[in-house]
Amino acid sequence: MLKNPSVKYRPFAPIALSDRTWPNRTITHPPVWLSTDLRDGNQALIEPMNVQRKLRMFELLVRMGFKEIEVAFPSASQTDFDFVRSLIEQQLIPDDVTIQVLTQARDSLIRRTFESLQGAKRAIVHVYNATSPVFRRTVFNLDRPGTLNLAVKAAQLMRELASDRPETEWFFEYSPETFTATELDFAKEICDAVLDVWEPTPEHKAIINLPATVEVATPNLFADQVEWMHRHLARRDSVVLSVHPHNDRGCAIAAAELAQMAGADRVEGCLFAHGERTGNVDLVTLALNLYTQGIHPGLDFSEIDEIARTVEDCTQLPIHPRHPYVGDLVYTAFSGSHQDAIKKGFAVQQPDAPWEVPYLPLDPADVGRTYESVVRVNSQSGKGGIAFLLERDYRITLPRRLQIEFSQVVQQVMDTTGKELAASDLWQLFEREYLQAVTPLKYIDHHLSEVGDKQAIALTLQAGDKTLSVEGTGNGPIDASIHALNLGIRVRHYEEHSLSQGSDAYAIAYIELAIDSLPSSLHGVGIHPNTVTASLLAVLSAVNRLWQTADSQTQTRLIPRGV
Numbered sequence: 001m002l003k004n005p006s007v008k009y010r011p012f013a014p015i016a017l018s019d020r021t022w023p024n025r026t027i028t029h030p031p032v033w034l035s036t037d038l039r040d041g042n043q044a045l046i047e048p049m050n051v052q053r054k055l056r057m058f059e060l061l062v063r064m065g066f067k068e069i070e071v072a073f074p075s076a077s078q079t080d081f082d083f084v085r086s087l088i089e090q091q092l093i094p095d096d097v098t099i100q101v102l103t104q105a106r107d108s109l110i111r112r113t114f115e116s117l118q119g120a121k122r123a124i125v126h127v128y129n130a131t132s133p134v135f136r137r138t139v140f141n142l143d144r145p146g147t148l149n150l151a152v153k154a155a156q157l158m159r160e161l162a163s164d165r166p167e168t169e170w171f172f173e174y175s176p177e178t179f180t181a182t183e184l185d186f187a188k189e190i191c192d193a194v195l196d197v198w199e200p201t202p203e204h205k206a207i208i209n210l211p212a213t214v215e216v217a218t219p220n221l222f223a224d225q226v227e228w229m230h231r232h233l234a235r236r237d238s239v240v241l242s243v244h245p246h247n248d249r250g251c252a253i254a255a256a257e258l259a260q261m262a263g264a265d266r267v268e269g270c271l272f273a274h275g276e277r278t279g280n281v282d283l284v285t286l287a288l289n290l291y292t293q294g295i296h297p298g299l300d301f302s303e304i305d306e307i308a309r310t311v312e313d314c315t316q317l318p319i320h321p322r323h324p325y326v327g328d329l330v331y332t333a334f335s336g337s338h339q340d341a342i343k344k345g346f347a348v349q350q351p352d353a354p355w356e357v358p359y360l361p362l363d364p365a366d367v368g369r370t371y372e373s374v375v376r377v378n379s380q381s382g383k384g385g386i387a388f389l390l391e392r393d394y395r396i397t398l399p400r401r402l403q404i405e406f407s408q409v410v411q412q413v414m415d416t417t418g419k420e421l422a423a424s425d426l427w428q429l430f431e432r433e434y435l436q437a438v439t440p441l442k443y444i445d446h447h448l449s450e451v452g453d454k455q456a457i458a459l460t461l462q463a464g465d466k467t468l469s470v471e472g473t474g475n476g477p478i479d480a481s482i483h484a485l486n487l488g489i490r491v492r493h494y495e496e497h498s499l500s501q502g503s504d505a506y507a508i509a510y511i512e513l514a515i516d517s518l519p520s521s522l523h524g525v526g527i528h529p530n531t532v533t534a535s536l537l538a539v540l541s542a543v544n545r546l547w548q549t550a551d552s553q554t555q556t557r558l559i560p561r562g563v
């Protein structure tokens with residue numbers, strides 16, 4: 001890289017528009033959308049689409065609700081020409097959809113373009129020529145009048161060819177290509193000259209499309225350019241003002257949004273930002289940005305994954321996993337604090353209330369995504385994410401202190417493997433840690449009876465190869481079992497809930513037990529159709545876990561007398 005890039009690159013000059021109004025505007029309705037997936041998107045593919053793939057893409061765009069679709073550059077290739085012909089001849093264009101085609105401002109190419117459209121009910125013919133100083137000088141070797149003349153002659157020919165074919169309802173579009181690098185007064189002059197030839201009316205407008213062929217400045221400067229044109233074009237009331245942002249600086253979305261605030265009525269772009277170099281503006285992001293502001297974009301993304309897979313198939317290009325609204329990872333949180341907030345957000349979110357789940361600007365369900373992958377657990381995760389997955393997939397609601405304890409177990413595994421853990425992996429760990437903690441004391445059975453206002457329990461256990469019976473009385477079965485075991489342990493916390501509904505439902509019990517000689521308490525868990533048995537299993541799970549972490553002296557205290 002250069003030490004001093006200013007010797008090679010010049011800053012973009014500000015636009016003289018001190019009374020700009022766009023910063024005070026908001027977007028209140030969607031623009032007219034034009035998908036150029038089959039033209040700008042297609043021309044930028046390593047392998048342009050064949051007729052079958054073009055047709056799949058066209059059908060997808062129609063299903064999504066696009067009413068204007070640029071389908072080809074018919075003079076470019078036989079494939080493009082044939083595709084336009086098959087759409088027309090096989091009557092594949094719905095009545096409410098208008099196809100658009102692009103041509104250079106060259107006599108023979110314009111004629112071939114009209115030929116391709118023979119018999120169409122309605123069509124937009126889009127003509128372009130580059131207008132910026134570098135292109136005038138380097139590519140065309142033309143001065144301003146020569147460049148203007150090129151556009152005007154093309155506009156005249158289009159008008160003539162259209163009037164020879166009255167069976168089609170014709171619309172015209174003109175793009176001063178490289179608009180962003182063109183002097184504004186010249187951009188206006190050439191657009192006005194083209195409009196003078198076409199003589200559009202408010203009832204039958206022409207489209208003036210302002211392309212950021214290459215994005216050369218910050219989006220506010222593009223907005224200034226658009227507002228300037230919006231205010232200065234001679235026949236503004238007879239014009240649909242369109243923009244066609246590319247993404248060279250990574251700001252195409254912002255540029256398209258500010259351009260709408262600055263007066264643009266229409267946006268041309270591609271799904272998932274396909275198109276030349278860094279792509280055209282991404283129509284999916286633009287549309288869903290509107291949706292998350294409460295404005296329906298008029299396009300349907302209910303099955304966004306199906307749209308993504310079709311586009312990937314047609315373009316043979318993958319969509320990045322972090323692509324806004326659609327990437328495989330965009331509704332997923334790995335990190336602990338995000339998961340915690342999402343879990344709490346889901347817990348209070350009401351189905352018909354405004355969406356307020358933290359970290360998720362869009363409800364994944366609205367675009368056909370499930371909540372499956374919203375939380376995924378790796379070494380960056382915390383107790384909230386682990387608890388969320390266990391609750392979602394196994395319906396167990398861990399008490400807060402058990403969440404903390406179990407997350408340490410999980411973290412140890414993470415630190416060793418470094419890998420993501422699925423809900424099923426967490427469940428296996430949970431089972432191993434709590435439900436399979438059956439040594440040294442294993443439950444065999446119990447018998448409960450009432451003694452006045454107390455309960456008496458006779459508990460049969462297996463300890464190694466011995467069977468052992470202990471008895472105790474207490475305020476309830478848990479208290480009675482603690483007395484029966486007589487190990488000097490205290491109950492710090494107890495919870496239970498059912499795991500399913502109905503008379504055959506399983507109950508899960510969680511208990512936290514402490515013993516004086518150990519610094520921290522530990523949890524035990526039991527699952528059983530009988531709630532008392534579930535509690536007793538939980539007590540024994542906790543005792544066994546205490547025993548497993550204790551020194552030999554404490555271990556001896558944790559074995560009931562008689563073993």
Ligand SMILES: CC(=O)SCCNC(=O)CCNC(=O)[C@H](O)C(C)(C)COP(=O)(O)OP(=O)(O)OC[C@H]1O[C@@H](n2cnc3c(N)ncnc32)[C@H](O)[C@@H]1OP(=O)(O)O
Pocket residue numbers: 040043073075076077103104105106109128129130139140177213276
């Ligand atoms: C910004 C955009 O995306 S614009 C769309 C770009 N898309 C494409 O180019 C894809 C389809 N294009 C093609 O298949 C071919 O380029 C064609 C069929 C259009 C033309 O092919 P060719 O006649 O072989 O010309 P070539 O591809 O070399 O284009 C360069 C010529 O077109 C001229 N030209 C370029 N743009 C225009 C224009 N808008 N109007 C008139 N002439 C133009 C150039 O000045 C150059 O002319 P020259 O050969 O006399 O110097």
Ligand SMILES: CC(C)C(=O)C(=O)O
Pocket residue numbers: 040102128175177178209211212213214244246
């Ligand atoms: C033809 C025009 C609209 C174009 O594709 C561009 O300038 O990027």
